[in-house]
Amino acid sequence: MKFRVERDALADAVAWTAKSLPSRPSVPVLAGVLMRVENGTLQVSGFDYEVSSQVTVDVHADADGAALVSGRLLAEITKALPSKPVEVAAVGSHVEITCGSARFTLPTMPVEDYPSLPQMPETAGTVDAKIFAEAVSQVAIAAGRDDTLPILTGVRLEIEGNSIALLATDRYRLAVREIEWTADESEMSAATLVPAKTLHDTAKTLGPLGGQVTIALARGSVGEGMIGFAGGARRTTSRLLDGDFPKVRSLRPDTHSAQARVAVSALTEVVKRVSLVAERATPVRLRFSEDGLVVEAGGTEDARASEALDCTFTGDPLTIAFNHQYLLDGLNALDGPFAVFSFTDPKKPAIIEPAGEDGEISSGYWYLIMPVRIGG
Amino acid sequence: MGRSQALPRDGGAGEFGPDADDTGCPILHVDMDAFFASVEVRRRPELRGKPVIVGGAGPRGVVSSASYEAREYGVRSAMPGARAKRLCPHAVFLPVDGPAIAAASRAVMAIFRDVTPLVEPLSVDEAFLDVAGAARLLGRPAAIAATIRRRVLAEQGLTCSVGVASTKFVAKLASTTAKPDGLAVVPADRVLDFLHPLPVEALWGVGERSAEVLRRLGLVRVGDLARAPVGMLRSALGEAAAHHLHELSWGRDPRSVVPERAEKSIGAETTFDVDVVDPGEIRRSLLALSGKTAGRLRRAGQTGRTVAIKVRLADFRTLSRSRTLPTATDVTREIFETAWGLFTALSPGEAIRLVGVRVEGLAAGAGAPRQLALGERDSGWREAERAADAAAARFGHGAVRPASLLRAPDPPPAGGRPSPG
Numbered sequence: 083m084k085f086r087v088e089r090d091a092l093a094d095a096v097a098w099t100a101k102s103l104p105s106r107p108s109v110p111v112l113a114g115v116l117m118r119v120e121n122g123t124l125q126v127s128g129f130d131y132e133v134s135s136q137v138t139v140d141v142h143a144d145a146d147g148a149a150l151v152s153g154r155l156l157a158e159i160t161k162a163l164p165s166k167p168v169e170v171a172a173v174g175s176h177v178e179i180t181c182g183s184a185r186f187t188l189p190t191m192p193v194e195d196y197p198s199l200p201q202m203p204e205t206a207g208t209v210d211a212k213i214f215a216e217a218v219s220q221v222a223i224a225a226g227r228d229d230t231l232p233i234l235t236g237v238r239l240e241i242e243g244n245s246i247a248l249l250a251t252d253r254y255r256l257a258v259r260e261i262e263w264t265a266d267e268s269e270m271s272a273a274t275l276v277p278a279k280t281l282h283d284t285a286k287t288l289g290p291l292g293g294q295v296t297i298a299l300a301r302g303s304v305g306e307g308m309i310g311f312a313g314g315a316r317r318t319t320s321r322l323l324d325g326d327f328p329k330v331r332s333l334r335p336d337t338h339s340a341q342a343r344v345a346v347s348a349l350t351e352v353v354k355r356v357s358l359v360a361e362r363a364t365p366v367r368l369r370f371s372e373d374g375l376v377v378e379a380g381g382t383e384d385a386r387a388s389e390a391l392d393c394t395f396t397g398d399p400l401t402i403a404f405n406h407q408y409l410l411d412g413l414n415a416l417d418g419p420f421a422v423f424s425f426t427d428p429k430k431p432a433i434i435e436p437a438g439e440d441g442e443i444s445s446g447y448w449y450l451i452m453p454v455r456i457g458g
Numbered sequence: 459m460g461r462s463q464a465l466p467r468d469g470g471a472g473e474f475g476p477d478a479d480d481t482g483c484p485i486l487h488v489d490m491d492a493f494f495a496s497v498e499v500r501r502r503p504e505l506r507g508k509p510v511i512v513g514g515a516g517p518r519g520v521v522s523s524a525s526y527e528a529r530e531y532g533v534r535s536a537m538p539g540a541r542a543k544r545l546c547p548h549a550v551f552l553p554v555d556g557p558a559i560a561a562a563s564r565a566v567m568a569i570f571r572d573v574t575p576l577v578e579p580l581s582v583d584e585a586f587l588d589v590a591g592a593a594r595l596l597g598r599p600a601a602i603a604a605t606i607r608r609r610v611l612a613e614q615g616l617t618c619s620v621g622v623a624s625t626k627f628v629a630k631l632a633s634t635t636a637k638p639d640g641l642a643v644v645p646a647d648r649v650l651d652f653l654h655p656l657p658v659e660a661l662w663g664v665g666e667r668s669a670e671v672l673r674r675l676g677l678v679r680v681g682d683l684a685r686a687p688v689g690m691l692r693s694a695l696g697e698a699a700a701h702h703l704h705e706l707s708w709g710r711d712p713r714s715v716v717p718e719r720a721e722k723s724i725g726a727e728t729t730f731d732v733d734v735v736d737p738g739e740i741r742r743s744l745l746a747l748s749g750k751t752a753g754r755l756r757r758a759g760q761t762g763r764t765v766a767i768k769v770r771l772a773d774f775r776t777l778s779r780s781r782t783l784p785t786a787t788d789v790t791r792e793i794f795e796t797a798w799g800l801f802t803a804l805s806p807g808e809a810i811r812l813v814g815v816r817v818e819g820l821a822a823g824a825g826a827p828r829q830l831a832l833g834e835r836d837s838g839w840r841e842a843e844r845a846a847d848a849a850a851a852r853f854g855h856g857a858v859r860p861a862s863l864l865r866a867p868d869p870p871p872a873g874g875r876p877s878p879g
Contacts, residue, residue, distance in 0.1 A: 230781065230799040253831045254784065333832055365827050405829055429830065452830045 215289025340397025514539025
């Protein structure tokens with residue numbers, strides 16, 4: 083194997099595949115990235131039996147072949163190389179990397195011990211990369227991080243014809259986003275549960291590339307229990323999570339008794355400031371009335387803070403308390419200048435939705451947040 | 459308890475008897491004599507003078523307490539019941555009566571608190587008292603100690619032994635030398651005369667292993683330890699232990715009497731009569747233990763964020779796992795689900811001897827903010843469990859319990875001795 087390539091193209095490719103490598107691999111070869119040159123292109127691959135990632139790079143190929151080297155080391159080296167053409171060559175049991183006056187020799191691992199990457203499942207449809215990345219980031223924040231409840235560490239994708247709904251919850255909040263996509267079969271109806279971390283990393287990488295993301299879903303035997311995403315020269319596969327996602331959509335209250343509209347950036351600043359005195363387990367309190375909104379935190383004997391801000395409010399005055407991080411996560415996920423809160427009761431879920439300058443709720447995203455009960 | 463066996467006893471009559479000089483000796487250590495056994499004998503006078511052994515009846519039981527008559531046969535606390543039975547086959551074996559012990563403990567602690575507010579209970583049957591401030595009203599420390607012994611006998615029909623000294627650890631050693639039913643005073647200027655002839659095991663912090671290490675260095679008595687170069691101790695025992703033992707061997711113990719230590723965790727555990735493999739049975743045990751733990755939390759007005767489990771395998775290897783919840787809890791259901799999740803993740807797949815559930819990171823429960831969860835009902839498990847508490851208060855322990863525990867007997871009286879908080 084021998085090829086020449088631009089430093090940036092190689093560094094990007096290696097960085098992306100190396101990111102999904104396990105930090106403590108079950109077998110040593112899984113700590114490696116595989117470089118394979120064939121027909122004038124280089125394929126860089128990483129795999130940990132859960133997630134595989136592969137990227138194709140155009141190179142000037144001198145000799146076909148493959149080499150397996152430590153992914154972390156290769157990523158660090160390529161990142162540090164000067165901005166010049168890089169030459170990579172397999173020499174015996176080593177790989178030599180030359181760039182400008184820098185020269186590295188890395189040991190290789192046996193290519194034949196490396197597992198073959200899972201096949202991409204059958205293509206199900208395509209979605210705009212930027213919209214997909216935004217939707218995933220809005221929803222993945224609400225996914226659980228607790229491995230003892232594995233179902234809640236996933237994002238559920240519900241596909242109905244040309245629409246996809248993304249849902250995630252950790253029992254304390256729930257985020258839902260619906261987006262349009264182009265399904266290969268307009269009658270398609272499917273639901274899967276993708277590990278939130280993998281989905282988030284993938285969407286974050288594919289979004290800035292623009293264009294379309296192809297989503298591949300197992301139908302029948304090929305790629306059973308797998309989902310695949312491809313965009314540009316990159317593709318990734320991930321194992322799906324097993325289990326029944328709880329029926330969460332019905333938890334959204336049908337009606338509301340009070341509604342408030344607040345500027346997202348102003349409220350975010352206020353909550354960040356006031357919550358400086360709130361310890362992890364203590365909430366921030368939001369007092370809504372026709373006079374506006376007061377945000378407060380802290381107790382009678384501890385440090386206290388309060389701040390008032392403008393707010394349009396309809397309904398009976400209401401005081402409700404939230405975990406400040408959950409509230410900030412929700413505000414941060416909104417894609418409009420205003421947040422519209424809908425309430426029924428200080429002990430019932432509140433809904434936060436984005437609204438435009440005109441105050442109209444822009445449909446497509448909602449964030450449900452469970453309050454903190456104060457005083458018994 | 460092993461320590462007490464290492465000490466000479468002079469029944470309080472020797473040179474450190476009740477009449478020794480108690481100047482500068484404000485610390486009392488009061489230790490009930492064979493407490494669990496004495497509580498039983500008090501209730502059933504026909505047992506007086508007979509060997510009585512409490513705990514240790516089941517195949518896995520451990521002796522909680524033995525009357526002095528039983529001790530003459532070599533029976534000791536913490537000894538396997540089977541061994542106690544071999545040593546003293548004609549002894550009367552009784553189960554631990556938790557409520558009776560707790561009531562007797564409260565009664566004697568109340569007597570201590572009449573004397574001074576500075577009472578630091580070490581367990582149900584012993585406490586440190588600082589009586590420095592009581593001198594004007596109640597007299598000298600030795601006189602106060604005598605009063606306490608008289609009152610405990612008159613009001614509770616129980617005997618206790620008291621050590622009077624200038625420091626906590628010397629007072630504790632003194633009460634042991636006075637046992638049973640005695641009073642020992644170690645004058646402040648004679649601490650070293652008292653300490654130095656004692657075997658090194660007498661010191662707090664020296665177990666079998668350290669004693670073996672010290673013996674190999676030729677250090678058998680506390681006096682040997684005191685005169686040993688600190689450098690030598692350090693290389694044998696490590697920095698902290700060397701410093702600690704050196705200080706103690708010169709009678710220096712800076713700890714003061716701290717009333718009512720705040721509890722750091724609340725929990726319960728159970729040892730099975732026969733090692734258990736069936737996950738169903740472990741599940742029921744964890745449920746029962748979670749219920750017990752949650753009940754104690756609610757009674758103490760506490761909630762905790764970290765749930766921990768302890769699993770001891772048949773070969774005595776002990777595994778612990780814990781998980782911190784997003785919000786503090788005192789609800790059986792939440793504690794159990796977390797404990798069961800931890801257990802299934804651990805899936806030891808081997809025979810299990812003991813399981814325990816514990817809640818840590820305690821904070822005041824009443825009025826504390828509580829993060830609500832999706833789909834949680836207004837009156838959920840928490841309210842249901844409070845209603846069950848109220849029913850139990852009226853109709854007795856176990857009046858309301860989870861259906862899966864209906865057929866299970868109460869925690870086996872022989873094996874499971876609930877650990878104190």
